[in-house]
Amino acid sequence: MEIMAKVAFCVYTAVILGGSILAVSSSSLVRALVGLIITLIGVAGMYLLLASPFMAFMQLLIYVGAVSVLIFFAVMLTRAESGGDESGRVPMKTSVLGLAATIAPAAVLGWLVMTRPVESIAVPTEVSIKQLGEGLLSSYFLPFELISVILMVAMAGAVLLTWEKREGK
Amino acid sequence: MSALTLYQIVALILLCAGLFGLTQRRSLVGMLICVELMLNGAGLSIVAAAQLTDFSATLGQLGTLFVMGLAAAEATLVLAIVVVVARRFGSAQTSDITTLKE
Numbered sequence: 113m114e115i116m117a118k119v120a121f122c123v124y125t126a127v128i129l130g131g132s133i134l135a136v137s138s139s140s141l142v143r144a145l146v147g148l149i150i151t152l153i154g155v156a157g158m159y160l161l162l163a164s165p166f167m168a169f170m171q172l173l174i175y176v177g178a179v180s181v182l183i184f185f186a187v188m189l190t191r192a193e194s195g196g197d198e199s200g201r202v203p204m205k206t207s208v209l210g211l212a213a214t215i216a217p218a219a220v221l222g223w224l225v226m227t228r229p230v231e232s233i234a235v236p237t238e239v240s241i242k243q244l245g246e247g248l249l250s251s252y253f254l255p256f257e258l259i260s261v262i263l264m265v266a267m268a269g270a271v272l273l274t275w276e277k278r279e280g281k
Numbered sequence: 282m283s284a285l286t287l288y289q290i291v292a293l294i295l296l297c298a299g300l301f302g303l304t305q306r307r308s309l310v311g312m313l314i315c316v317e318l319m320l321n322g323a324g325l326s327i328v329a330a331a332q333l334t335d336f337s338a339t340l341g342q343l344g345t346l347f348v349m350g351l352a353a354a355e356a357t358l359v360l361a362i363v364v365v366v367a368r369r370f371g372s373a374q375t376s377d378i379t380t381l382k383e
Contacts, residue, residue, distance in 0.1 A: 144311060155321050167345060171324075183360075186313065187310050190372070202305055206304065207305070266354035
């Protein structure tokens with residue numbers, strides 16, 4: 113079982129790596145979106161490995177099901193450039209500065225993670241859906257209500273932003 | 282190397298991919314895709330830290346659920362903003378919407 117977990121971890125890491133490289137480097141936005149979906153599925157596998165199947169299910173439902181479709185609508189509703197939205201060379205200066213902006217926080221965080229390891233337990237604790245529901249309705253009731261208000265406001269705001277008045281009235 | 286460190290490194294890879302993409306992309310929708318990558322790295326890091334230590338696992342999973350809800354709300358609003366910008370400027374490229382600067 114130990115070996116199986118390690119193999120699964122390596123497979124999911126490879127899926128995440130490949131997907132994120134596709135998402136970042138592809139010149140066509142639809143292909144970048146496919147890369148994002150591959151990455152999201154890899155992260156869902158990681159949640160399964162961490163003994164939280166409910167989180168994996170929610171990841172597939174919310175991200176792969178809803179957010180990806182939203183982004184696909186955004187791709188379709190904007191006028192696409194011929195030959196891909198991201199075609200053409202990125203200026204050298206932008207690449208170098210972007211790489212520096214990536215490496216700076218990554219080096220700090222990586223150094224912290226590597227030099228100050230936290231003792232981890234071998235077998236992850238499993239949380240039942242019942243416990244999660246009880247948590248939502250007792251200790252974390254306020255954030256639970258706030259997130260519904262935020263979703264409502266975001267939805268109403270999106271409708272308001274894209275509202276078009278009828279001509280001639 | 283402990284299991285938690287491995288998961289944190291994967292989350293760090295997701296953060297780096299998102300950050301690098303955010304600086305390279307020239308369209309608003311591409312930038313949105315990179316932001317989603319970074320948010321996923323944050324969620325993975327939170328769940329790994331909660332599941333693999335003595336910390337309350339319920340709080341970790343609920344926190345990641347809230348991150349997912351916020352990501353959905355953010356994607357909705359960004360979609361609306363991108364549609365408004367595309368209608369107003371005729372394109373969703375970042376180089377075309379710099380009129381404030383000139």
